[in-house]
Amino acid sequence: MKAKIDVSYIAQLAQLELSEQQTELFQSQLESILGFIDKLSELPMDQEPAAHGQRLSASLRQDVVGQSLSAEAVIANAPAAQDLLIKVPKVVADA
């Protein structure tokens, strides 16, 4: 499989904006990385996929109310806030 990656399109999916120069550079770098990754095609694929290295089972706990951070502590890092609310540009477009 010869990888062909449309960097501009993928960047858009990832909410990133790249300069033309970056797009070109990433294109060749990523294709070389994908070419290397293609090595996996040599492997048998009839085993189960592994999500991590441990055989972990789902860990459940009692659903009890605990302590969480105060609104003030959280808002302290917000780039723009008013009355303990985070300010953002208008989300819903005008009708």
Next chain:
Amino acid sequence: MIGQETIVSLKQKFASGELTPADYITQLHAEISAHDVEIGSYLNCELDKALEQAKNADLSLPLGGVPIAIKDNINTLGETCSCASKYLESYRAPYDATVIEKLLAAGAIPFGRTNLDEFAMGSATENSALKTTKNPRALEYIPGGSSGGSAACVSANLAVASLGSDTGGSIRQPASHCGVVGLKPTYGRVSRYGLVAFASSLDQIGPMTKTVEDAAVLLEVLAGHDPREATSVDEPVPAYTQSLKKGVQGLKIGLPKEYFGEGIDPQIKTKILEIAEGLKQQGAEIVEVSLPHTEYAIATYYILAPAEASSNLARFDGVRYGHRSADVSSIDELNVKSRSESLGDEVKRRIILGTYVLSSGYADAYYEKAQKARQLISQDFDEAFETVDALLTPSVPHLPRKRGENSDPLKDYLEDLCAIAVNLAGNCAISVPVGTLGDESLPIGAQIIAPHFKEETLFQVGSAIETL
């Protein structure tokens, strides 16, 4: 230098009254101010709060009054947690990570925030958007990464010990390059609550120290189940220090042939084989083993880690914290511009790679294939550990390179050849310094790998290697 102290020696000096924690931390801060200008291991180091903690230190606790440097991707209340990214440069942590709570409960003083590759993505600390870190043993050379600052400060005697994080070698590789001990615990051994997530199925926090004994002392404090971290495992925490100096008599140690072949510097190979011979003379049985899927580990990692990173880093959207682009008119523009202006090239490259391998039509070809390859890599270790107690390998295939010499990301990726399979399989491993090579006396490390939750074997073999 005051920073030459180990955790163990410092505790003795505190106990005897030769030093007080407050005097020590004041002097250490002065050393850092004088010498870190050259090394660049710390992003910042705030004395006031630490001095207050030092004055109230309870010396009866296991780490009473001992300062520990923290990688700047682990949240410590009120301190920076920049991940060496422009995006989080002005962020201040609103809570303590579990490892910080544990350090504080053991009497330690989190002191100083260390440099790293941005969001822990890299193996030279050259991807830090905030600072250059040099290898204290040879300033022209990289310290390794991503925990380059945590390795460099310990190596330069500007810290007693530090915490790092290891997703694909990020503790062991810089430890090897800087000539210090670096431990990646078993996946699930140490809670990652409060560690900024890079690749959640791989990340682990671990100690970076001057001696194997110090690593054991620290892990005893750090390890354990945390109800706030679903992948932390409820296994008892052994008294790791008791496995030190047990000797290696009767232990069976495997040399995986794939870690001594192509792509390994022959001088490093020779050095590690000498270590194996030394262990044999101390009574260990040395056998050759095979981990046949080793050559697929890096390819597997560079699908899974970027895939997970692309999801984890989606939270950096300019809304709730971190950099927000000025002068935007819509929420979409705010998201895109805030990310694009403040994330570095390597981070963007990995987000794009991860988004690609998860995108419609490619997820089976890449992501699922990598998960299946991961199964084979894990099985290799399981099978090897049916016959041996531990594996011995080089920590890094080559000596550190000079700073600024590599512009090809793939070439740097390949430097994690000896480290990455361990993360994929979830095992524990330690890098122990075993001398230097070449005119520049560049440090090299031996890596010991053990089965899941057998960190005591790492300490047992590691402390034996220190006597060689």
